[in-house]
Amino acid sequence: MGEKRAQTHVASTRWRSALDEGQQSGVEAVPGPNSRPSLAVREAGSVVADGLVVVVKRSCPTCQLVVPVLDELARGSEPLAVYSQDDTTFVAGAIDDTDLEVSFDLDIDTVPTLLRVEAGKVSARTVGWLRPEWEELTGVRPLGATLPEWRPGCGSRTQDPEVQDARLVVAMTPRLRARRVELGKAEDEIEAMYARGWSDGLPLVPPTAERVARMLAGTTREPGDVVAVVPPDLVECTVEKVAINAVMAGCRPDYLPVVLTAVEAACTDEFNIHGVLATTWFAGPLVIVNGPIARAIGMNSGVNALGQGNRANATIGRALQLVVRNVGGGRPGEVDRATLGQPGKYTFCFAEDEAGSPWEPLHVERGLTRETSAVTLFAAEGVRGVVDQLARTPEELARSFAACLRTVAHPKNVIVWDAVLVVSPEHARVFREGGWSKARLREELGTLLQIPGAEIVRGAGGIAEGMPEGFREFTLPKFRDGGLQIVHAGGGAGLFSAIIGGWASGAVGSEPVTQEVMT
Amino acid sequence: MTPTTLLDPTSERDPTTRERTARPASLEGKVVGLLNISKPRGDVFLDRIEELLTQRGMQVERYSKPTFTKPAPADLRHEIASKCDVVIEALAD
Numbered sequence: 001m002g003e004k005r006a007q008t009h010v011a012s013t014r015w016r017s018a019l020d021e022g023q024q025s026g027v028e029a030v031p032g033p034n035s036r037p038s039l040a041v042r043e044a045g046s047v048v049a050d051g052l053v054v055v056v057k058r059s060c061p062t063c064q065l066v067v068p069v070l071d072e073l074a075r076g077s078e079p080l081a082v083y084s085q086d087d088t089t090f091v092a093g094a095i096d097d098t099d100l101e102v103s104f105d106l107d108i109d110t111v112p113t114l115l116r117v118e119a120g121k122v123s124a125r126t127v128g129w130l131r132p133e134w135e136e137l138t139g140v141r142p143l144g145a146t147l148p149e150w151r152p153g154c155g156s157r158t159q160d161p162e163v164q165d166a167r168l169v170v171a172m173t174p175r176l177r178a179r180r181v182e183l184g185k186a187e188d189e190i191e192a193m194y195a196r197g198w199s200d201g202l203p204l205v206p207p208t209a210e211r212v213a214r215m216l217a218g219t220t221r222e223p224g225d226v227v228a229v230v231p232p233d234l235v236e237c238t239v240e241k242v243a244i245n246a247v248m249a250g251c252r253p254d255y256l257p258v259v260l261t262a263v264e265a266a267c268t269d270e271f272n273i274h275g276v277l278a279t280t281w282f283a284g285p286l287v288i289v290n291g292p293i294a295r296a297i298g299m300n301s302g303v304n305a306l307g308q309g310n311r312a313n314a315t316i317g318r319a320l321q322l323v324v325r326n327v328g329g330g331r332p333g334e335v336d337r338a339t340l341g342q343p344g345k346y347t348f349c350f351a352e353d354e355a356g357s358p359w360e361p362l363h364v365e366r367g368l369t370r371e372t373s374a375v376t377l378f379a380a381e382g383v384r385g386v387v388d389q390l391a392r393t394p395e396e397l398a399r400s401f402a403a404c405l406r407t408v409a410h411p412k413n414v415i416v417w418d419a420v421l422v423v424s425p426e427h428a429r430v431f432r433e434g435g436w437s438k439a440r441l442r443e444e445l446g447t448l449l450q451i452p453g454a455e456i457v458r459g460a461g462g463i464a465e466g467m468p469e470g471f472r473e474f475t476l477p478k479f480r481d482g483g484l485q486i487v488h489a490g491g492g493a494g495l496f497s498a499i500i501g502g503w504a505s506g507a508v509g510s511e512p513v514t515q516e517v518m519t
Numbered sequence: 520m521t522p523t524t525l526l527d528p529t530s531e532r533d534p535t536t537r538e539r540t541a542r543p544a545s546l547e548g549k550v551v552g553l554l555n556i557s558k559p560r561g562d563v564f565l566d567r568i569e570e571l572l573t574q575r576g577m578q579v580e581r582y583s584k585p586t587f588t589k590p591a592p593a594d595l596r597h598e599i600a601s602k603c604d605v606v607i608e609a610l611a612d
Contacts, residue, residue, distance in 0.1 A: 034610050072563075169578070176526060178526040178527045178528075178531070179526070179527040179531050180524050180525075180526065180527070181524065181525045181526070182522055182523075182524045183522050183523045183525065184522060185522050187523075189523050189525070192525075193525070198528055200530070206523060206525055207525050207526045207528060208523065208524065208526070209526060210524060212526050230530075232590075233530060233532065235530040235532065236532075238566065240526075241528065241530075244526045244527075244528040245528050248528060271591075272588055272589060274588075274589060274590065275586075275589055278588075279588065295527070322528070326528040326529045326530075327528070327529065327530050328530075329529075329532075369607060451582030502564065504588055507586070508587075509587045509588045510588070
C-alpha cells in the first residue's frame with residue numbers, strides 16, 4: 001500500500017515544504033541532488049521556457065532512436081530544450097538534468113516525453129515515439145520519416161526506487177527533531193544501544209536518520225504530530241518518536257500506521273497502559289489486527305499465528321512496548337512491577353483469520369465495518385492451550401471451552417478477569433457445521449459459566465482463595481458482560497484452541513479498546 | 520569509519536531532582552492522611568491505623584483512590600497535600 005502513496009507524497013508538498021522548513025529552522029539540509037531551494041517556489045511547468053521540451057535518457061533505446069528527430073526539431077523555428085537524465089553528450093545541445101529537478105517538476109514518468117510549454121504551463125505532452133502524435137504536437141510534418149511509426153518509451157529515472165528513496169531521505173531528514181546521539185568511532189552500534197538502556201533485551205536496529213525518514217514514509221501524518229501521552233511519565237509522544245522506536249523494533253514502513261494506532265489505543269484511559277505496566281500481574285498489551293491492512297502488510301493469522309517467525313506480528317507488538325519503555329519511561333523493576341511477567345511482553349501481536357472464519361471478525365463485532373482496518377488492544381497474560389480432539393458437536397466443544405475458561409486466573413475467581421478465546425480452524429469447523437453463530441457460542445458459554453457462589457467463596461473446596469463470603473447465596477458469571485472476546489486464527493491442522501487470560505477488567509483496570517487504523 | 524549518529528528514541532526529558540520533605544520528629548499535632556489505594560483489604564489495615572492514631576489524639580483524614588490501577592487523580596493529590604502533614608498509603612491484597 002505504501003509505495004504509490006509515498007511517491008506522490010514526496011514528489012509533491014512534503015518534499016518542498018521540507019526544504020522550506022529546513023532552511024527556516026536553521027537545520028542544515030543534507031546536500032543532495034534535489035536540495036536546490038529555488039525549486040521550492042516553482043510551480044509545475046514553470047521551470048522551463050516556453051516552446052518544445054523533450055526529456056530523454058541515453059540508456060533508453062527509444063531516446064537514441066529519436067536523436068535525428070531532435071536534431072530536425074532543433075533546426076526548426078520553434079525553441080527546443082532537450083533535457084537528459086543521464087548523459088548530455090548523446091544529443092547535441094542537451095541540458096543536464098542528472099539531478100532530475102526538471103524531470104520531477106514536469107512530472108515525467110516515461111522517456112522520451114515531448115511537451116509543449118505555453119505561458120509557463122504544459123499545454124500538451126506525448127510519451128514514447130508515436131509519429132502522428134509528435135507531428136501533431138510539433139506541427140512539423142513529416143517528422144522522422146526514416147523512423148518506425150511507433151516505439152514505446154522507457155521508465156523515467158524519477159521512477160527508480162533508489163531515486164525515490166534518496167529524495168525521501170533528503171526531504172525528511174532536516175525535519176526530524178529528535179536529539180542526535182553521536183556514537184564514538186570505536187563504539188559498536190548494538191552495544192551502544194544496550195548501554196543507553198533502549199533495548200528490551202534483544203538487539204535493536206540502529207535508528208539512523210535515513211531509516212527513520214524511510215519509516216515516516218509509511219504514514220501521511222506529520223512527524224511532529226502528537227500521537228498520545230504515554231505513561232508512566234505522561235510524555236507527549238510524536239509520530240517521529242514512534243517511528244524511531246518502530247525502526248529499532250525492526251518494523252517496515254508500511255507497519256507504521258498499525259504501530260501508531262496501537263500506541264494511541266494503548267494510551268487511552270480505558271485501556272490504561274499505566275496500570276497494565278505497573279501491575280504485579282502478568283499483563284502486557286496484546287494487539288489483535290483486523291481488516292485489509294493485516295493482509296496488505298503480510299501479517300500471520302494462520303499456522304503459528306501466536307508464535308514467532310512473522311516480521312509484522314513480531315515487530316508491531318515490540319514497537320509498542322519500546323514506545324512504552326523509551327518514551328513513557330516504563331521499565332521492568334521500575335514502574336513495571338510484574339512478579340513474573342510473561343514472554344508476550346516482548347511482543348504480542350497477531351491478525352485474525354477473517355477469510356476462514358465462520359463468524360464476523362472482532363472489529364465488526366465491535367462496531368466497525370469489515371473493510372475498515374483496526375487494532376484491538378487487550379491486557380493479556382500468556383497463552384494457554386485447550387485440547388478437545390473428540391468433540392464433534394458444538395454443545396460438546398462449548399463444554400470443553402467453558403471448563404478451561406473457568407480456570408482463567410483461578411477457578412474460584414469470577415467477573416474480575418477478562419479473556420480472549422482464540423478458536424482454531426478445526427474447532428471453528430465444528431461450530432460452522434453445527435450452525436452456531438459467535439453470539440450463540442458466547443451465550444452458551446455464558447450459561448455454562450454460571451457458577452454457584454458456594455463453590456467459589458473463600459475456603460470452599462479447601463482452597464482459601466475465592467470470592468467474599470457474601471457471594472455464597474448467589475450464582476455468578478465467570479465473565480462480566482463484554483469480558484470474553486472470541487477470535488478465529490491458527491493453522492488448518494490441530495483440534496486445539498487458545499485462551500489468553502486478561503487482567504483486572506473494565507473501569508477498575510483495563511477495557512479492551514478497538515481503534516481504526518488511519519494511514 | 521564515520522561515526523554513526525542515531526536518533527534518540529526516548530522522551531529526552533531531563534527530570535528535576537527534588538529534595539524529600541523532611542520527616543517530622545514526632546506526629547504530635549500533625550494531620551495524618553490515610554490513603555486507601557482501593558486494593559482488597561486495604562481498609563482493614565487503615566481502619567486499625569486510624570484507631571491507633573486517634574487513641575493517641577491525632578487528627579486523621581481518610582482518602583481513597585478510585586482504582587488501584589491508575590495514578591491518584593491530581594485533585595486528590597492536591598487535597599491530601601494541602602490538608603495533611605504526613606500520609607500513610609495502604610497497598611494491600
